[in-house]
Amino acid sequence: MLKKLITYFVFAIIGLLLGYFIFGTTSEVSDLEINESVNPIGKWSCSMHPQIDGEENGVCPLCNMDLVFTSDVKEKLSSYQFRMSDDAITLANIQTIRVGIEPPNNSILKLSGVITTNKENDAVQTTLFDGRIDKLYQNSIGEKIRKGQEIGLIYSPELYAAQDKLLTSISYRDTHKKLFNSARNTLGLWKLNDKQIEEILEAGKPIVNFPLFADVTGTITEILASEGGYYSQGDPLFKTSDLRTLWGEFDAYESQLSFLKIGQEIDIQLTSFPNEKINAKITYIEPLVNKEKRTVLVRVFIKNQKGILKPGMFAKALVNQVNLNKELPILPKSAVLWTGKRSVVYKKPFSDKSIFEMVEVELGRRLGDFYEIQSGIREGDVIVNEGAFTIDAAAQLKGKKSMMSNKTIDSEIHHHENMKMELKDVPEKKDLSAHYNR
Template sequence: MSDKILELRSLKKYGGYAVVLLIGLLLGYFLFNSGTEERYHDRTQETLAVTSYTCSMHPQVSKDKHGKCPMCGMDLVAKNIMSDGTTLGVNQFSMSENALALANVQTTVVGFNDNKDNNGTTMVLSGKITSNDRTNAVQTTLFDGRIDKLDVNFVGEYVKKGDKIGLIYSPEMYLAQDKLLTSASYKDTHQKLYAAARNTLGLWKMTDAQIDEVLKTGKPMMNFPLYADVSGTVTNIMAAEGNYYKQGDPLYKVSNLYTVWAVFDAYENQLPFLKVGQDIIINSSAFKGEPIKAKISFIEPVMDEDKRTVSVRVTLNNKDRKFKPGMFVQGSATVNYKSQQLTVPKSAVLWTGERSVVYVKSNADAPTFEMTQVSLGESVGDSYFILDGLSPGAEVVTNGTFTVDAAAQLQGKKSMMNSREEGNVSSLNLEGTKVLLEIKESPHISKLVHAYFDLKDQLVKSDSKKSSAEALKLQAILGRIDFNHLDESLKADLENFKEYNNAIAVAKGLEEQRVQFKNLSQQMIIIVDKIGGLSKPIYLQHCPMADNNSGANWLSFDSDIKNPYFGDKMLTCGTVARTIQ
């Protein structure tokens, strides 16, 4: 009986605890839930304080209500205005603090590079050792013949002037010796004939001793010995035994390696800091810790168009044969630049074809950025001089730059992939507009021409994948043109253009793309000729060797030839046929 009483008391005790817990939960729900909803609502209102609408393709469009873009017809998307009431600029965008931290985005304030002590900065150039062209020489044959034996067998062998270098069989020399023997029998009566025959052999570098030996034996020499005319180290062998060579053909090349050249490549923006007579310190991994001090002896006046560099030459004493032709070296030159030069770290600069851009933090108190185009000066160390585009105190992104650029692209702002300036609807940079055709004002045709040039540039670079991508962009532009309002002639031309462009988009290789590009270009020429009213001249260029020497045309904004049918194989092959105004 007592056990049942204890059990009953225990149930009452725990039941009371459960009731208290339930009451606490209910009180907590009613006390805190309404406040949470209110705070959540407040934060939402803070983020979405003011909303306007813009177009992803045309950020300059701004509307108070949702609708269609007046330029391309796309749905407008909401853009948030900051809670303090400030509106982001057309090409400004923001990033969250979390995104900045994950990408390790860092910024640097642009300032002047003072050079008060004038100690300068070190510029490093890369180059290699070459033979001194002024000491190079070539051993040639003095008469026609077949090389039966060649004693110069390998590069690096030293040959001294007068050394026997091989044997040559020459029918011409054999006949000349035979003529000498014949004239010798009439020496007393035909002295001039004998002298002429002897002089002929002398002109072919046959010595008096050799001539006397032929006269003594009474037999012509079948294999005539060859003797070195020059001394030096063999750098290239161009002859082989058993081959027939004509008079003057090269057998091998020699060089006097007591002096050599160190030839460095300097880029355009480095040239203002280099001059003949300037000191340069040369280092090589072959002799670490033993830098050589020398002076710049020559700077080539012509630029290498392929490498876009100029050769800077240094003459080195090489009596101990320390430097070997082909050896890589580094040159360090001290650069003294003017004080008060505005500079920016190299890591901040992005390249978009011919333009250089940086991302500027537009609000010191908020993570908002904007792409800015800059004009670069010379490159010194880890920095570029800024000629235009930035002011002292500007804060630029120096780490995580590509992440910031990706954020700009995702938000539809100006970026590396979309860096063209937006302006008047009828400008050549118009994107995606469907308008009625007017002969003198044809913005959609202008856009088509620009996209055609982008395709042409990728073919110049021999990039098949990007050429296909540009052809797809052309398809999109063609899809935005309202064909219903075009005259029948132009409509037919554009239909043909569309067909050739589609063939490029699905082509399986670069060669097939270039074949179709010929047809595409011919159709574009017809369209541009019909439209007229161009704001700038377009050059019709022709390559006579394209399409298996049948010739092909293309259009370009630049009068300089850059051949899309051969690329870097024959980049400048072609001429300007005419100018379309």
């Protein structure tokens, strides 16, 4: 009987101990479970403004909406950053490039222009005296003339009277030499040579239709006179040029001037002969900027002994030697989005994550299909070079900052501060965490 009592007593003590451990810690376990459910891993933010990071039971300072809890947040993204899925990146054919400072292979500077005549070899054939053009032997562009060649006939009353005066003075050549020489010199003022004057004296009568002789050599580039027209002394009949040498005149933008200098060799590519290149040197860079086109004229000297080149041909100048700044990063044009006064690119701040960030950059000189970047990015950054517009459209759909955003980061912060000041009188919600911890 005593043994049974001892056994019951032992079982009772064991039961009390088990009850204490089981039921005595119930409140602590409950409190722990409540605390874990109230404070899981994540953050409180606004549905309309995900950049807001607040506290439990708070309100958004921008729109006064209740903050909601977002769990399992792996990274905190700014308003200039957003994430894209791998499928979306593949579908949009997004390609990236790592920024470098080495000169690109196709950084050849290209200038557009036209082939012109060599102005130093241009000339104008004029009339030597007043009269009517009765005949022009050269009446089409492209004809060649040489100095001293007869080019037409002219009737000049003044020249006729001068000839008649000379013939009259023959009778007193021996007695009044000064009068005779004066009449002879009058014809010399109209550039008649001694041979022509002697022919007049031998003929014994004035020449009515006096021959016109060319005083220039070259190819006719423009005809300004016609048969039957009356022209005064010095009026132009046609323009000529020696086409054995030509000029190439090209337009260079202000940002390209630092790459050009007098004496620099360039290659000229013609639209008419795309497979041929002509080597030339820069002989002149205009000191003034064209106010309308915002360009500067760059001129080169071209030899044209074979006569292949024609004035008026369109041409491109390819500048091979580009003076690059080895300290500035270089980006292709496809990576840069222009937004009026701003230029932006999209970069990947984390190389192992599909996160993109809009960055404002300051463009430097243009290097063919590339740009020097003066600020905003640096060597080694990963930049979107294909599909930047698609990235920007995705940013707009996600409510993030994009190339169309007019506000800068500083103005955005200032706007948020003003919103907080306007909402300072909104009553804060009570913290209910103490209620759950009772």
